[in-house]
Amino acid sequence: MTNHSVVARFAQARSDTSLVVLEGFHPLKHAIRFGAELLDVVTPNIEKVKKLAGELAPDVIDGLEDRLTEVSESVFEELAPVAPVTGVIAIAQRPSHSxxxxxxxxxxxxxxxxxxxxxxxxxxxxxxxxxxxxxxxxxxxxxxxxxxxxxxxxxxxxxxxxxxxxxxxxxxxxxxxxxxxxxxxxxxxxxxxxxxxxxxxxxxxxxxxxxxxxxxxxxxxxxxxxxxxxxxxxxxxxxxxxxxxxx
Ligand SMILES: C[S@@+](CC[C@H](N)C(=O)[O-])C[C@H]1O[C@@H](n2cnc3c(N)ncnc32)[C@H](O)[C@@H]1O
Structure with a gap:
């Protein structure tokens, strides 16, 4: 993804009722643990996210490490009103319930x-x-x-x-x-x-x-x-x- 398309993708996901934006590691951790379908997982520092996962939730590392895409700090800061301090943001599919x-x-x-x-x-x-x-x-x-x-x-x-x-x-x-x-x-x-x-x-x-x-x-x-x-x-x-x- 280009920088421009990452920013556009997150902006579009916020108004798409089939998708959800996960701002930060903790929402992402529970999403993985409870079976979410992840579409994009973006960070300015892949190693830092892997280290955090190792410390806080080693059980989710397998569901995470191949999904991470690295972007610049400046692009990352454009993806949320306040950039998550845990250095990761994602888009997932909302589950459908009857x-x-x-x-x-x-x-x-x-x-x-x-x-x-x-x-x-x-x-x-x-x-x-x-x-x-x-x-x-x-x-x-x-x-x-x-x-x-x-x-x-x-x-x-x-x-x-x-x-x-x-x-x-x-x-x-x-x-x-x-x-x-x-x-x-x-x-x-x-x-x-x-x-x-x-x-x-x-x-x-x-x-x-x-x-x-x-x-x-x-x-x-x-x-x-x-x-x-x-x-x-x-x-x-x-x-x-x-x-x-x-x-
Ligand atoms: C902040 S309260 C609303 C206060 C509102 N002025 C009222 O009298 O209901 C929001 C909701 O929390 C629940 N709630 C808050 N305190 C409660 C209590 N002591 N007993 C039962 N429900 C309570 C109620 O469902 C209430 O509608």
Whole structure:
């Protein structure tokens, strides 16, 4: 690839909804570990990336070393708004998932639904904890693409470990719908039914009246008097670990 074509390729990948840009070693590491199809992996220093992989994730070296293309520092700096300090950036194919398959999966794990999240860092942190805790998947609504490079950075690339889909609105299905709301009844472990959809609201306004009216339960994480709410991703993490540790 010429310098010009590398820059054009990364710019084009950012607006192609079949592709994802992985900014930095950690997203790339998880992408390789969870079976991503890598298309381009670019660095200004191949030896430095191999050394980093040897230190942090030797298991991914085989999937990485033949894929690396070296470019100049100045070209590398044009490939992301802020050049990754780990000195590597990549383009991968997004995996395709069927919403019906996710909704109809008979296993007991809960599915996370984020209603119109506004902060891509929060979206990434939610995907990271959903992958770690073993959730069924993460669905989002609203204008933000959960596969945006900023969300992928926040999730350390764990989009490849758990299905992540943007949906228009929450589809109706046979899963119990549990609304997480600071004004709900205090959460008991027994209130997370098998195959639940756990719904979380937008950072500023919380869940919409439409979603609350459809919910089978409306529960809260108890907080000290005077505290209005938890951060969105913190709330998701707390609820998922209530579920996981109950097993
Ligand atoms: C930053 S909060 C939104 C705050 C909003 N003012 C409200 O009253 O819902 C974002 C989302 O995190 C979840 N959340 C935050 N704190 C919570 C708590 N203590 N109990 C249950 N859910 C909580 C809810 O789903 C909420 O919609």
């Amino acid at each position: 919403l019906n398959d996710i909704l109809n999966d008979p296993t007991s794990a809960p599915l996370i639904y984020l209603e119109e999240p506004s902060n891509l860092g929060n979206v990434g942190a939610v995907i990271r904890v959903a992958a770690a805790a073993g959730a069924e998947g993460v669905l989002t609504s609203g204008v933000h693409d959960p596969w945006h490079a900023a969300a992928v950075r926040g999730a350390a690339g764990l989009h490849f470990a758990v299905p992540v889909l943007r949906v228009g609105t929450l589809p109706s299905c046979d899963r119990p719908l549990v609304a997480l709301d600071p004004d709900g009844e205090p959460l008991q472990q027994s209130q997370i039914p098998e195959r639940a959809i756990l719904a979380f609201g937008t950072e500023r306004g919380g869940l919409t009246p439409e979603l609350l009216s459809k919910a089978d339960a409306r529960v809260s994480l108890p907080m000290r008097k005077g505290v209005s709410s938890l951060n969105l991703a913190t709330a998701v993490a707390a609820v998922l670990y209530v579920w996981r540790l109950a097993d």
